[in-house]
Amino acid sequence: MNDIFRNTLKRVKPIRFREPLAETLGALKEEGALDYNFIDVVKMSGHACPTVSAAYLCCQTALEKLYGDTIPVRGEIAVTVYGEPDEGVYGVMAQVFSFLTGAAAATGFKGLGHRFKRKDLLRFHLEKVDPEAMCFEFRRLDNGKAVLVRFYPQRIPFPEEKAKQLSHLLQPVLWEAATEEETKQFQGLWMEKVEHMLLKREGTERWLQLEERRGQNERS
Amino acid sequence: MNAAKTIDVKGLDHAEREGLIFPGVEALKDGETLRIVVEFNPVPLVYLLKAQDNFDISYEKEGPDEWILRVAKGSAQEDQKGQFKELLTQLREGEASPETKEKARTLLQQVDAKTLGVLEQELIREGVSHEEIRRSLCDIHLEVLRDSLVAKRTEVSAPHPVHTFMQEHEIILDNLRELGSLVDRLKGLNSFDGMGEDLEKLEDIAHHLVEAESHHQREEEVLFSELEKRDIVEPPEIMKMDHVEFRKRKQELYQLSHRPREHDFNKFKARVIELGEYLARELESHIFKEDNIIYQIALQVLIPEDWERIKRLCDELGYCCFTPEDQKE
Numbered sequence: 001m002n003d004i005f006r007n008t009l010k011r012v013k014p015i016r017f018r019e020p021l022a023e024t025l026g027a028l029k030e031e032g033a034l035d036y037n038f039i040d041v042v043k044m045s046g047h048a049c050p051t052v053s054a055a056y057l058c059c060q061t062a063l064e065k066l067y068g069d070t071i072p073v074r075g076e077i078a079v080t081v082y083g084e085p086d087e088g089v090y091g092v093m094a095q096v097f098s099f100l101t102g103a104a105a106a107t108g109f110k111g112l113g114h115r116f117k118r119k120d121l122l123r124f125h126l127e128k129v130d131p132e133a134m135c136f137e138f139r140r141l142d143n144g145k146a147v148l149v150r151f152y153p154q155r156i157p158f159p160e161e162k163a164k165q166l167s168h169l170l171q172p173v174l175w176e177a178a179t180e181e182e183t184k185q186f187q188g189l190w191m192e193k194v195e196h197m198l199l200k201r202e203g204t205e206r207w208l209q210l211e212e213r214r215g216q217n218e219r220s
Numbered sequence: 221m222n223a224a225k226t227i228d229v230k231g232l233d234h235a236e237r238e239g240l241i242f243p244g245v246e247a248l249k250d251g252e253t254l255r256i257v258v259e260f261n262p263v264p265l266v267y268l269l270k271a272q273d274n275f276d277i278s279y280e281k282e283g284p285d286e287w288i289l290r291v292a293k294g295s296a297q298e299d300q301k302g303q304f305k306e307l308l309t310q311l312r313e314g315e316a317s318p319e320t321k322e323k324a325r326t327l328l329q330q331v332d333a334k335t336l337g338v339l340e341q342e343l344i345r346e347g348v349s350h351e352e353i354r355r356s357l358c359d360i361h362l363e364v365l366r367d368s369l370v371a372k373r374t375e376v377s378a379p380h381p382v383h384t385f386m387q388e389h390e391i392i393l394d395n396l397r398e399l400g401s402l403v404d405r406l407k408g409l410n411s412f413d414g415m416g417e418d419l420e421k422l423e424d425i426a427h428h429l430v431e432a433e434s435h436h437q438r439e440e441e442v443l444f445s446e447l448e449k450r451d452i453v454e455p456p457e458i459m460k461m462d463h464v465e466f467r468k469r470k471q472e473l474y475q476l477s478h479r480p481r482e483h484d485f486n487k488f489k490a491r492v493i494e495l496g497e498y499l500a501r502e503l504e505s506h507i508f509k510e511d512n513i514i515y516q517i518a519l520q521v522l523i524p525e526d527w528e529r530i531k532r533l534c535d536e537l538g539y540c541c542f543t544p545e546d547q548k549e
Contacts, residue, residue, distance in 0.1 A: 172478055
């Protein structure tokens with residue numbers, strides 16, 4: 001298998017899941033945990049960017065809060081996206097949530113008998129919980145516990161000068177007019193922002209906030 | 221009064237239905253009525269016929285198993301459309317004579333933008349290619365329609381999306397005029413050194429041309445998509461084809477301007493002249509068609525609630541670096 005991704009992206013902490021559907025149908029040799037790495041998300045999305053990184057971190061942080069020391073279970077997590085599928089980057093982030101948690105929209109798996117239904121576990125809701133933040137709810141179906149994630153994209157730290165350079169280089173890169181040096185500079189700045197979000201995690205609490213929610217059918 | 225003729229298209233596929241309905245409608249004479257029997261509510265057809273102004277449309281039966289549409293050709297409208305189509309054909313076939321142009325100008329005093337849009341759709345149905353219409357209408361619009369279309373234009377004010385599009389057009393046109401002048405100066409030069417500040421100017425012009433992609437994106441994803449939902453398909457399709465042609469050339473001009481000295485001067489000069497002259501000519505014509513036909517159709521068929529939604533979606537997609545600030549929010 002080829003391995004052409006940047007080494008830094010491989011250092012991002014994976015999200016560990018159990019996947020009962022794969023266990024039941026025999027895709028796994030034995031019961032065990034599956035690691036979903038950030039590289040897997042990059043493969044699904046086709047790229048790494050602040051939005052995809054933020055979606056990964058929103059999901060990871062929410063699941064850590066919901067499951068503590070236990071392993072999250074794919075297919076047993078419902079996700080509500082407080083935005084429209086074609087509004088801004090809500091759809092892009094929802095794809096990452098779906099890929100990681102197994103929660104699917106209307107096109108998802110209908111289940112086998114009473115189990116493994118993934119369809120409609122990912123929903124879009126028009127309500128705006130916070131006018132400044134993109135909001136997402138992650139809810140465990142087994143006990144009803146839920147967390148609300150508030151993501152403030154405008155608060156992600158990045159030096160203004162570098163942001164200007166990035167914006168200046170974007171046009172020649174997109175129109176395939178950039179020199180090799182400009183392309184490298186652009187990629188370096190782009191990945192610097194992504195890696196800062198994923199690896200340094202400094203000041204994450206300023207742009208990613210969690211709050212527990214009382215689930216509708218919560219059981220202790 | 222003649223007895224109504226009936227065309228029953230139940231059970232036929234889309235192409236077969238169109239093959240019967242449109243010739244049938246076309247053949248109607250003043251005062252005649254055509255009954256069209258369909259197994260579903262033919263909303264797009266009703267819209268299309270209503271857009272032509274010279275038909276009275278009514279439902280004789282509305283479901284549940286069949287719909288019967290009565291299409292009566294009004295006596296007030298003469299065959300203005302037929303005359304116009306004939307003129308289009310003449311103009312398409314070659315250089316129009318002064319008499320033909322004058323005839324077209326007189327006729328066009330009574331033709332509005334919506335009718336023109338319908339005409340484009342009809343010509344395509346009759347087998348004229350998009351490309352042919354694009355070229356022929358370009359000539360016609362620039363040579364004949366300009367005054368009469370501009371005279372009939374509906375104006376809107378900020379922050380209406382059409383106003384924003386038209387303001388952006390003004391800036392793009394200024395940029396094209398600068399490109400035209402630069403190309404003229406370039407024709408007399410033999411080296412990059414002779415270009416002086418024009419090298420920087422060319423990069424700036426090309427930068428603004430590619431910045432206009434955001435304008436095209438808003439048109440295609442928001443405005444044209446609203447028109448397409450209302451079965452106004454062909455005019456936006458022709459504009460989108462233009463965008464594709466412009467994009468290729470803008471990209472090449474942008475690449476040349478960004479790294480000019482990587483090229484042999486004479487080759488650079490030849491390409492910049494060809495691309496510059498094409499863009500200055502064709503983009504100007506395209507803008508004229510959008511201002512005076514597409515936007516005018518949109519202003520006629522879309523309602524205030526549609527425009528509110530369009531404005532919101534345009535705000536979300538974002539604007540060009542040169543869009544005037546007062547147009548953005």
